[in-house]
Amino acid sequence: MTAGRDDARAGRLMLAPALIALAVLAAWPGLWVLWLSLQRRIPVFGIERFVGPAHYAFLAVDPRFWNALKVTLIFTFASVTLEFLLGIAVALALQGQRRGRRLAVALLLLPWALPSVVTGRTFEWLYHPSAGLLNFVLGGAAINWLGEPVLALPALIAADVWRTMPFVALLCYARVLTIAPDIYEAARVDGAGTVATVRDITLPLLRRVLLIALLFRTLDALRAFDLMFVLTGGGPANTTETLTVYAYRSLFQTLQLGFGAAIGVVVFALVMLVAWGYLRAMARDEEAA
Amino acid sequence: MVPEPSACGGMVSGTIARVTPRIFNVPAAQYFVVRWRPAALLVVVAALVAGCTGGPAAQEPITLVFKHAKILGPADPVPGLLKEFERRHPGVRVQAESLSWNSDDQHQFFVINLEGRGTAFDVMMLDVIWVAEFARAGWLLDLSAWVSPAELAPHFPSTIEPATWSGRVWAMPWLMNVGILYYRADLLAKHRLQPPETWEALVDQVVRIRTAEHDPRLDGVLWQGRQYEGLTVNALEAMWANGARVFGADGAIFPEEERAAGGLSLLRALIVSGVSPSWVTAADEELSRRHFGDGRAIFLRNWPYAMDLFQAASSPVRGRVGIAPLPGRVGGAASAASSGGAHLGVNRRTRHPELAAALVRFLAGAEAQKAMAIGGALNPTRMALYQDRDVVRVHPDFPAVHDLMLRARTRPVTPAYLMVSTTLQPEFSAALVGVKSPRQAIEHARLRLGYLLEGLQ
Numbered sequence: 001m002t003a004g005r006d007d008a009r010a011g012r013l014m015l016a017p018a019l020i021a022l023a024v025l026a027a028w029p030g031l032w033v034l035w036l037s038l039q040r041r042i043p044v045f046g047i048e049r050f051v052g053p054a055h056y057a058f059l060a061v062d063p064r065f066w067n068a069l070k071v072t073l074i075f076t077f078a079s080v081t082l083e084f085l086l087g088i089a090v091a092l093a094l095q096g097q098r099r100g101r102r103l104a105v106a107l108l109l110l111p112w113a114l115p116s117v118v119t120g121r122t123f124e125w126l127y128h129p130s131a132g133l134l135n136f137v138l139g140g141a142a143i144n145w146l147g148e149p150v151l152a153l154p155a156l157i158a159a160d161v162w163r164t165m166p167f168v169a170l171l172c173y174a175r176v177l178t179i180a181p182d183i184y185e186a187a188r189v190d191g192a193g194t195v196a197t198v199r200d201i202t203l204p205l206l207r208r209v210l211l212i213a214l215l216f217r218t219l220d221a222l223r224a225f226d227l228m229f230v231l232t233g234g235g236p237a238n239t240t241e242t243l244t245v246y247a248y249r250s251l252f253q254t255l256q257l258g259f260g261a262a263i264g265v266v267v268f269a270l271v272m273l274v275a276w277g278y279l280r281a282m283a284r285d286e287e288a289a
Numbered sequence: 290m291v292p293e294p295s296a297c298g299g300m301v302s303g304t305i306a307r308v309t310p311r312i313f314n315v316p317a318a319q320y321f322v323v324r325w326r327p328a329a330l331l332v333v334v335a336a337l338v339a340g341c342t343g344g345p346a347a348q349e350p351i352t353l354v355f356k357h358a359k360i361l362g363p364a365d366p367v368p369g370l371l372k373e374f375e376r377r378h379p380g381v382r383v384q385a386e387s388l389s390w391n392s393d394d395q396h397q398f399f400v401i402n403l404e405g406r407g408t409a410f411d412v413m414m415l416d417v418i419w420v421a422e423f424a425r426a427g428w429l430l431d432l433s434a435w436v437s438p439a440e441l442a443p444h445f446p447s448t449i450e451p452a453t454w455s456g457r458v459w460a461m462p463w464l465m466n467v468g469i470l471y472y473r474a475d476l477l478a479k480h481r482l483q484p485p486e487t488w489e490a491l492v493d494q495v496v497r498i499r500t501a502e503h504d505p506r507l508d509g510v511l512w513q514g515r516q517y518e519g520l521t522v523n524a525l526e527a528m529w530a531n532g533a534r535v536f537g538a539d540g541a542i543f544p545e546e547e548r549a550a551g552g553l554s555l556l557r558a559l560i561v562s563g564v565s566p567s568w569v570t571a572a573d574e575e576l577s578r579r580h581f582g583d584g585r586a587i588f589l590r591n592w593p594y595a596m597d598l599f600q601a602a603s604s605p606v607r608g609r610v611g612i613a614p615l616p617g618r619v620g621g622a623a624s625a626a627s628s629g630g631a632h633l634g635v636n637r638r639t640r641h642p643e644l645a646a647a648l649v650r651f652l653a654g655a656e657a658q659k660a661m662a663i664g665g666a667l668n669p670t671r672m673a674l675y676q677d678r679d680v681v682r683v684h685p686d687f688p689a690v691h692d693l694m695l696r697a698r699t700r701p702v703t704p705a706y707l708m709v710s711t712t713l714q715p716e717f718s719a720a721l722v723g724v725k726s727p728r729q730a731i732e733h734a735r736l737r738l739g740y741l742l743e744g745l746q
Contacts (some may be wrong), residue, residue: 043404044426044704045745064715129568130580147515147571149722236570237514237719252397254708255404 037262044255045160055262067238067261071153072270073241076221079160084210086161087168091196091206094169095176103221105170112166120230123159127231135137146232156227156240163227164220168213175209176202181260185253217279222271243267317468352382353644356399357414358631359390366664370657374648381644392416392518396707403428403636411639412648415460415632415698418518418706420451423634424459424497425704430635432458435646444670447628447697454702459634461653462670466629467697468526469690471581471589471599474611476502484613486557486624488530491616493590495564497542498587509564514556516718519573520539521710523590523626524717525700528552529625530618534708535701542735542742546728548621553619553720553727570721582606590615592629593668593690612686614693619687628697630670662687668694705745712737 036162040051094104103233111119126134127145135141181203187197225244228234234241234249243263251260319379328445360367388395399413403423415423423429436458441449468512472484480498485491495509513519525535531552537544559565570576574591581589582598584605589595599610614624633652635645658669662680668690674680675691684690701709713734720730 001369040744042745044422046427047745128576129566129571130585131583134437136536142566144566144569144571146569147722149724222701233515233517235520235715235718236722237516237724238715241715244710249711252444253393253711256708 006221033261033264033268036233036258037265041256041258042256051258055259056266058259059262059266064238064241064246065243067242068241071238071240072222072224072242072244075153075160076218077158078154079157079164079224080214080217082157082161083165083168084163084214086165087208087213088172088203088210090169091172091176092202094173095202105173108166108169110166111163112170114163116163116226117230119159120227123162123227124231127155147236149236152232152236152240156231159227159231160221160224161189164217168210168217170255171209171213172206173205179205208282208285211278211282215275215282218274218278219271222274223267243270337411350380350382351359351641351644352384353412353641353648354357354410355385355412355414355648356410357387358392358395359387360665360667363530364664366660367619369664370652370660371429373657374651377651378644380648380666383648386410399423399428404436406638408636408638408640409643411636411641412637412652413634414463415634416708417448417451417462417628417630418459419634421454421702422455422704422706424457428637429459430637430639430642430645432460432635432649433645436461440650443672444653445628445672445694445697446630447694447699448469448630448670450699452632453703454704460632461634461649462630463633463653463658464631465668465670465694466592466594467690467694468515468522468590468615468629469593469594469693470613470615472589472607472611472613473584473587475609476587477611484611485613485616487619488527488616489619492559492562492564494585506585508566508586510559510579510590511565511572511581511586511702512556512569512590513572513577514560514569514718514721515571515572515573515576516714517573518714520714520717520721522629522700524553524556524713526590526615526625526627527556529622529698530616530719531621532618537711542738543731546731546735550727550731551618551621552716553730557723557727558720561723585608596686611688612693614696624696626693626696628694628699671712705742708741709738712741 037050037055037250038052038109040054041048058109090108094101094108097104124146126132129142129144129147132145134145135143137227144151145260183201184197192200221245224242225248228242228245229242229248232240234245244267247260247263247267249260250256250263355371357367367385370573371385374383375381388398396416396419399415400421401407402409403426417456420429435604438453438458441452441458441461444452444462445465448465452458452460452462470484476498477484477494480494482494482497485494491510499507499509512523514523528534528549529552531548533543533545533548533552536542543549560569562568574595577586577589578591578595578598580586580590582595582604593612596610598604599606601607614724617623617625633649635642635649635683639645653670655671658671659674659677659680660675661667662669662674663683669675669680672691672695675687675694681687700706703709716725716730716734716737719725719733720727725733
């Protein structure tokens with residue numbers, strides 16, 4: 001028994017650095033933000049006092065907050081859905097390709113590898129009302145992509161899909177490569193067509209990897225910030241203002257640290273909730289398998 | 290009191306404690322020095338002796354750090370000016386560190402560092418709208434001891450108000466900006482028109498010229514309607530022209546409510562009637578400047594920087610652009626253009642207040658501003674330079690710009706300016722794109738502003 005206890009102690013000891021690092025880097029700042037969100041703290045005006053849940057009470061009736069939440073959820077749902085449909089399609093197309101796979105993968109990586117601000121600037125030019133490629137291709141139309149309330153958010157979603165679809169596509173492609181050819185061989189012998197093969201073999205085998213990709217992409221999309229910040233600044237009329245943009249404006253532009261922290265906590269809670277849902281789904285999946 | 294580093298003798302007694310941290314330059318070393326003072330003292334004395342025998346050149350000079358936005362323009366005159374300052378202050382080095390050109394990024398950088406009690410920089414270039422905020426936060430050194438009201442008098446009046454918020458001098462004006470109406474002089478001359486004095490006249494002219502030119506690609510008037518600070522500026526100008534203010538003298542919000550809504554109605558009407566293309570709601574300075582610069586609009590509201598670009602050798606509109614005051618309104622006020630630009634302030638935690646203030650006064654002085662005006666594409670804040678023969682030779686439009694700048698109006702000077710502006714932007718934007726009526730937008734803006742300012746009491 002002594003040996004076992006020694007082992008356990010050694011194990012704890014070895015885990016300690018990681019746990020300490022996590023505590024210092026994640027838990028401590030997290031708790032600090034939570035504490036901050038219970039205060040009204042505006043350094044410029046020397047205001048620093050405890051207000052309890054007052055910021056949360058205000059958020060509950062703040063139309064700007066609810067609008068930002070709505071924008072965030074629409075953005076997340078639409079962009080993740082499109083990324084998955086396109087990403088899976090691209091992975092399957094790559095699988096069927098005989099030549100030039102390497103080149104295709106390299107090209108696919110390009111949007112994913114670009115810094116997001118560069119992506120933002122690129123799309124700024126694509127969407128340019130008078131000199132943009134998009135309007136040129138559409139026959140010189142003067143479509144106001146980023147300045148029209150109904151178009152701005154879809155335009156941002158399109159940019160986000162272009163940027164992150166490769167992530168999904170490459171993850172799926174990597175999994176597809178590991179599917180043993182004899183499974184397909186057997187399917188063919190059994191007389192399965194292309195559609196049946198994809199539906200009954202490829203997609204079920206992709207399930208695990210898709211769940212993981214879904215988790216990553218959803219969490220990223222919920223925290224979306226850079227594209228709207230560069231392309232629209234949250235406008236027009238706040239139709240593209242996500243929760244993180246609202247938090248940024250409150251924290252860094254107008255220095256309402258407590259209030260901004262409260263929005264940050266809400267984003268955190270939202271992300272945790274979604275992550276928890278996915279993790280549960282994955283666990284159930286594992287049990288079933 | 291700043292130790293004079295070139296004189297060895299003067300450094301011995303009271304200044305040792307001051308010198309040590311600078312040698313090590315990290316807080317941990319400071320702690321070490323406190324605990325091991327005798328040993329450290331010995332080291333310092335040894336260093337001083339070595340320094341003295343080695344001559345003054347071996348000593349570490351005082352370094353001032355000047356944080357400024359990237360200076361855009363044909364040539365950057367700042368390094369030369371800093372050299373000159375170093376020549377006049379032996380033993381002082383000035384290190385210029387540039388920040389991104391994006392105003393939001395600069396603000397964020399300063400806020401994080403100043404709130405974190407940073408001392409990594411001494412002198413900073415501030416957007417004029419931040420001065421009151423930084424002063425209220427206690428981040429700026431009060432310059433009243435060095436800068437008298439008389440020293441500020443040669444600068445444009447609209448630059449002095451922000452610099453002297455709450456009766457003290459917090460910064461010195463450095464670069465000037467003002468909203469200007471650019472017009473296609475060739476088109477106006479062809480149709481025998483004078484630059485419009487009111488928005489009503491401008492709309493008439495656009496309709497007339499476009500009807501006669503039969504050019505579907507020629508737009509009327511361009512301005513900045515994207516949801517950012519530029520929108521606040523454009524909307525304020527439209528409201529001022531209509532005789533409305535954001536704050537009354539008693540602090541009332543939008544005291545002329547109808548007229549404020551009328552300002553927004555004008556902007557909305559420009560878009561609806563097609564006098565402005567619908568994409569002005571996504572336009573910033575550069576987007577609108579390029580379009581006008583390609584010869585595709587009759588009028589443009591922008592800052593003075595655009596003139597040099599329109600007059601560049603490769604510009605399609607070279608020699609065909611005129612400038613005029615922004616239009617007023619029939620039954621409203623005369624032209625009202627917003628001022629802009631940059632001030633120079635000193636970090637309150639600087640270790641060299643005397644020298645930092647000297648650097649600010651030097652850079653804001655006539656000589657330095659003249660060099661900036663001639664070398665860079667930037668506009669000085671000192672009025673006399675707009676008549677200076679050497680400057681006018683490089684910038685022939687300066688005397689005309691001077692008259693426009695003299696009439697410039699400041700955006701509300703308040704420490705809460707950014708809160709006010711970012712609260713107004715979504716409301717203004719909503720009115721421009723037709724999501725809210727102008728009156729609704731003003732009503733909502735007033736409610737939100739009221740709540741916000743109440744929270745600051």
